[in-house]
Ligand SMILES: Nc1nc2c(ncn2[C@@H]2O[C@H](COP(=O)(O)OP(=O)(O)OP(=O)(O)O)[C@@H](O)[C@H]2O)c(=O)[nH]1
Ligand SMILES: [Mg+2]
């Protein structure tokens with residue numbers, strides 16, 4: 001394979017680990033193409049097209065036909081934050097995404113609607129900034145949901161309470177968020193006054209990638225602009241402080257002056273869990289800590305005798321809503337797992353049926369009808 005100068009890729013978060021993973025992926029997946037691929041990072045996603053930065057410039061790219069064909073699951077499609085191998089096509093300037101470098105982490109939700117499939121919101125993220133607007137938007141339940149997926153993603157969650165200039169009790173909001181997010185940093189910020197922005201900046205380190213997540217209108221893009229120091233991201237007009245406008249329409253990765261990478265995302269209407277066993281445990285670390293003392297190892301803190309979690313609620317050490325929310329998310333996960341199993345089973349039976357058809361056809365050819 002050709003040796004490419006990859007020094008400029010460091011500005012996108014490239015390191016020796018990525019270089020090794022890229023070489024391995026290129027050998028397994030990329031070598032069949034005549035054009036040897038160079039590394040790039042997906043910085044934006046628009047329907048069928050990706051903007052890929054190669055560190056020296058940005059190319060518009062489409063998936064190689066073979067890659068599209070090989071991909072069985074939607075979550076295996078490139079997403080913003082992914083490292084890919086791209087090659088240039090001879091004709092117009094369009095580049096071709098040849099392969100995807102295996103991810104280190106990904107924020108994955110169940111895609112909106114009724115289909116049972118995963119959607120990658122952002123790939124290879126180190127920090128998940130969960131944004132919620134201070135006047136009125138703070139919901140412990142929603143926060144726990146985001147936290148569960150954030151912990152599960154492998155990124156470090158940070159709760160960002162936005163528009164602190166509009167709130168007259170920031171302290172109370174910080175306390176409420178702290179209760180829903182044990183062990184997680186909570187920062188109140190205002191993109192208007194600049195309060196808290198420096199505290200937020202310290203979480204955004206050179207070469208590391210953060211993603212901003214949250215409902216539409218909470219001020220994610222405004223915060224990105226504030227951090228960038230320019231009005232690069234389109235935001236809702238100041239006159240329309242109403243929510244649910246979906247100003248940002250695609251995910252985009254930007255680079256801050258200090259070399260940190262930040263992904264802006266469109267507001268999410270619903271955040272459904274996908275896979276979240278470990279994530280749930282981390283989100284409810286307080287519940288889990290008491291659960292360690294339950295009499296039964298598999299206690300679900302319902303009617304079991306010797307339940308240390310219910311004892312903790314009775315003694316006021318644990319808020320009862322924490323257990324309620326834990327139960328709620330566990331039930332949701334169990335339901336989702338049944339759906340996922342049904343889908344896998346359906347696909348498995350379809351494969352078995354087609355395999356058996358093949359076997360029967362073979363037997364008919366070999367032994368004739370009636371003998372098989
Ligand atoms: N008072 C105040 N208003 C803010 C602040 N941050 C954002 N806003 C306003 O909130 C509105 C929505 O901001 P956006 O940045 O577009 O929100 P968003 O989260 O990017 O929304 P989507 O792109 O739809 O997901 C705009 O009118 C902003 O001016 C803030 O810190 N204080
Ligand atoms: Mg936005």
Ligand SMILES: [Zn+2]
Nearest residue numbers: 294299301307
């Ligand atoms: Zn228990």
